Amino acid sequence: MERFIQVLVDGIATGSIYAALALALVFIFRSTGIVNFAQGEMAMFSTFVAWGLYEAGVPLALAVLTTLVLSFVAGMVIERGLIRHFEGGEVLTLVIVTLGLFILLNSLAGWIWGFGNRGFPSLFSDEAVTLGGVRLSIESLGIVAVLLAVVGLLFLLFQRTKIGLAMRAAALNPDASALVGVRVGNMLMLGWGLAAMLGALAGVLVAPRLFLDVNLMGAVLIYAFAAAALGGFDSAIGAVVGGWVIGVSENLAGTYVDFIGADLKILVPLAIIFVVLLVRPAGLFGTREVARA
Amino acid sequence: MNESRRRLLLLGGLAVVALLIPFLFGPYRVGQFTMVLVFAVAVLGLNLLIGYSGQISLGHGAFFALGAYTAALLIEKAGVPHLLSVPAAAAVCFAAGFLFGVPALRLHGLYLALVTLGLAIALPQLIKRFDGLTEGTQGLTVDQPAPPGWLPLADDQFIYLLILAVTALMFLLAWNLTRGQLGRAVKAVRDGEIAASTLGVDLAATKTKMFAVSAAYAGVAGALYVFAIAFVAPEAFTLAISFAFLAAIVVGGLATISGALFGALFIEFVPVYASDVNEALTGVVYGGVLIAFMWVLPEGAAGLPRRLSRLAPRRRTPNEQQEKRDGPRGGEWHDEEDADRLAGAAGRTGAGGVRT
Numbered sequence: 001m002e003r004f005i006q007v008l009v010d011g012i013a014t015g016s017i018y019a020a021l022a023l024a025l026v027f028i029f030r031s032t033g034i035v036n037f038a039q040g041e042m043a044m045f046s047t048f049v050a051w052g053l054y055e056a057g058v059p060l061a062l063a064v065l066t067t068l069v070l071s072f073v074a075g076m077v078i079e080r081g082l083i084r085h086f087e088g089g090e091v092l093t094l095v096i097v098t099l100g101l102f103i104l105l106n107s108l109a110g111w112i113w114g115f116g117n118r119g120f121p122s123l124f125s126d127e128a129v130t131l132g133g134v135r136l137s138i139e140s141l142g143i144v145a146v147l148l149a150v151v152g153l154l155f156l157l158f159q160r161t162k163i164g165l166a167m168r169a170a171a172l173n174p175d176a177s178a179l180v181g182v183r184v185g186n187m188l189m190l191g192w193g194l195a196a197m198l199g200a201l202a203g204v205l206v207a208p209r210l211f212l213d214v215n216l217m218g219a220v221l222i223y224a225f226a227a228a229a230l231g232g233f234d235s236a237i238g239a240v241v242g243g244w245v246i247g248v249s250e251n252l253a254g255t256y257v258d259f260i261g262a263d264l265k266i267l268v269p270l271a272i273i274f275v276v277l278l279v280r281p282a283g284l285f286g287t288r289e290v291a292r293a
Numbered sequence: 294m295n296e297s298r299r300r301l302l303l304l305g306g307l308a309v310v311a312l313l314i315p316f317l318f319g320p321y322r323v324g325q326f327t328m329v330l331v332f333a334v335a336v337l338g339l340n341l342l343i344g345y346s347g348q349i350s351l352g353h354g355a356f357f358a359l360g361a362y363t364a365a366l367l368i369e370k371a372g373v374p375h376l377l378s379v380p381a382a383a384a385v386c387f388a389a390g391f392l393f394g395v396p397a398l399r400l401h402g403l404y405l406a407l408v409t410l411g412l413a414i415a416l417p418q419l420i421k422r423f424d425g426l427t428e429g430t431q432g433l434t435v436d437q438p439a440p441p442g443w444l445p446l447a448d449d450q451f452i453y454l455l456i457l458a459v460t461a462l463m464f465l466l467a468w469n470l471t472r473g474q475l476g477r478a479v480k481a482v483r484d485g486e487i488a489a490s491t492l493g494v495d496l497a498a499t500k501t502k503m504f505a506v507s508a509a510y511a512g513v514a515g516a517l518y519v520f521a522i523a524f525v526a527p528e529a530f531t532l533a534i535s536f537a538f539l540a541a542i543v544v545g546g547l548a549t550i551s552g553a554l555f556g557a558l559f560i561e562f563v564p565v566y567a568s569d570v571n572e573a574l575t576g577v578v579y580g581g582v583l584i585a586f587m588w589v590l591p592e593g594a595a596g597l598p599r600r601l602s603r604l605a606p607r608r609r610t611p612n613e614q615q616e617k618r619d620g621p622r623g624g625e626w627h628d629e630e631d632a633d634r635l636a637g638a639a640g641r642t643g644a645g646g647v648r649t
Contacts, residue, residue, distance in 0.1 A: 035403050037410070085588060093587050095349055095406045096543060100583030103536050107576025115572070218532065222411045229404070266418050270411045277404055278396050 005134045007251050013140035015247020016147035020202035021224035022239035024195035029233045031171040031191040034094050038101035040221030043199030045105050046071040047207050075196025076189045109214045120207035226269030230276050232286020315450040327453045330460040331517045333557035336541040338510020344547035346503045347483035352409030354535030355416040356386045356508040360515025365435045365525045375438040382516035383509040390508025394501040413535040417527040432526025456517050479503045540579040543586045
């Protein structure tokens with residue numbers, strides 16, 4: 001039982017990381033209708049920047065904060081300089097462009113930092129606390145706390161501030177919002193900035209648990225996709241709930257189903273994506289798509 | 294000179310060049326050109342899918358790997374003759390593509406991209422997991438086909454010509470396919486799903502069949518890869534190979550036969566020269582090329598053949614002139630076809646598909 005709870009909490013912690021990246025995907029999907037395939041690689045790149053700063057002697061917390069800000073700016077630059085050109089275009093075009101960005105960032109990171117892997121320090125202490133007879137790692141609890149704090153802040157931003165309102169309006173109906181004076185382009189840019197920042201957060205949270213290398217986010221991206229698909233690609237709450245479900249089921253399956261083990265864990269999100277898209281394509285919390293001739 | 298005559302001449306010229314290559318170059322170069330042929334088959338298959346049906350797959354490396362392992366295991370462990378392993382790989386991949394396609398192709402283009410990407414990421418893990426069969430990361434060494442005694446050919450020349458023959462056959466089949474019922478139905482679906490379905494095209498079945506055919510092409514390429522390289526290991530089938538196929542298509546141009554060849558040349562030789570500079574340069578070039586091509590061709594890569602057809606003067610039948618007024622769709626595979634025009638006219642407002 002104790003082991004079960006540990007697996008559960010660990011699952012929720014991992015799931016929180018997936019949720020952060022899934023939230024980034026959802027933001028961009030909601031505002032621009034694009035699934036950003038490069039989201040994971042953007043996060044990996046940010047994580048390398050954080051690592052570089054840390055190696056250069058910057059305290060870890062400061063390095064991470066600086067990275068978050070830089071990622072925010074970089075996300076906006078990518079939207080303004082690259083994606084803006086393709087917005088409103090064909091799905092195929094956008095998929096190829098974001099994939100191009102995926103490959104480009106991956107190779108650039110390899111060029112700059114090499115293809116080897118390295119350790120990344122954790123933001124949290126590696127000790128454990130005992131709660132009700134169960135030993136839980138501080139790191140896991142910390143990750144969950146960070147995600148909850150982020151979700152809270154995002155909620156405040158979108159529901160309680162004028163700029164959040166404008167962002168929601170721009171996503172909902174770009175033309176109408178432009179008519180009432182919302183600068184739709186800037187809102188999209190802001191959305192990409194926020195998404196890049198969320199991705200960077202996911203990156204620095206996951207890197208200590210894996211090894212930091214250029215393929216750090218490959219698998220994580222698939223889990224985040226699964227989370228977003230499960231929750232519904234246009235639902236923020238869905239992304240969080242989806243992330244937790246994916247994280248927990250991945251951990252449970254990896255621990256208790258011998259056949260799956262550590263190697264085949266990656267098949268769990270794939271199976272979930274499949275089932276969700278077939279049974280309920282809009283996801284748990286998403287809105288249904290309607291096709292018109 | 295009329296169109297078909299010119300095309301025949303071009304094809305003849307290409308055939309002569311292709312046949313001469315093994316006698317003009319040393320074994321190392323011949324090996325590279327052999328790989329070009331192998332890639333061309335896979336790229337052609339992916340092009341049938343993306344260029345024709347407008348469905349995107351980021352996971353064709355997975356089917357390529359499946360075909361390679363099918364052939365390798367059949368040859369090494371079951372003692373099947375080399376040439377028989379090719380149709381076997383095709384059949385296995387066709388079946389796998391079909392099974393994968395049944396659920397996946399009911400999905401919106403974006404989601405299909407997503408699940409196929411997942412497939413490409415998961416596959417190397419699968420190969421490693423079933424190491425009892427696949428030898429895991431160690432890989433499998435496979436005997437290469439050897440020339441029969443009466444043929445005065447070196448090993449590399451024989452393998453090149455063997456693969457050339459299979460490649461030519463696959464191109465011929467593709468050319469035929471696109472002119473047949475499936476090819477027309479697929480194009481109708483691409484140009485307007487709703488319009489096509491009102492004309493009686495079974496959307497899911499058509500897309501699934503095309504996906505399976507495309508997977509079978511990747512499988513054949515995989516089997517040929519085994520002939521050429523004589524070794525399979527999971528590292529050869531990472532995400533990078535799927536991305537390379539995609540880059541090849543974008544560079545070569547969608548829905549063109551010659552595009553598959555050109556794209557294959559690109560993905561064989563760019564890494565060769567790029568890795569001299571830096572091992573990361575290949576990826577930088579691929580990524581840059583994908584973005585740059587999309588940027589220069591704002592209609593998407595599907596606009597490439599259309600653009601070319603606007604540039605290149607060619608004789609048109611009255612029917613084609615009609616089509617030109619409706620919105621030209623050039624490229625050598627994009628002629629005639631009633632279903633095409635019907636769907637095009639009915640679905641002009643554009644519901645899904647690559648072109649709207």
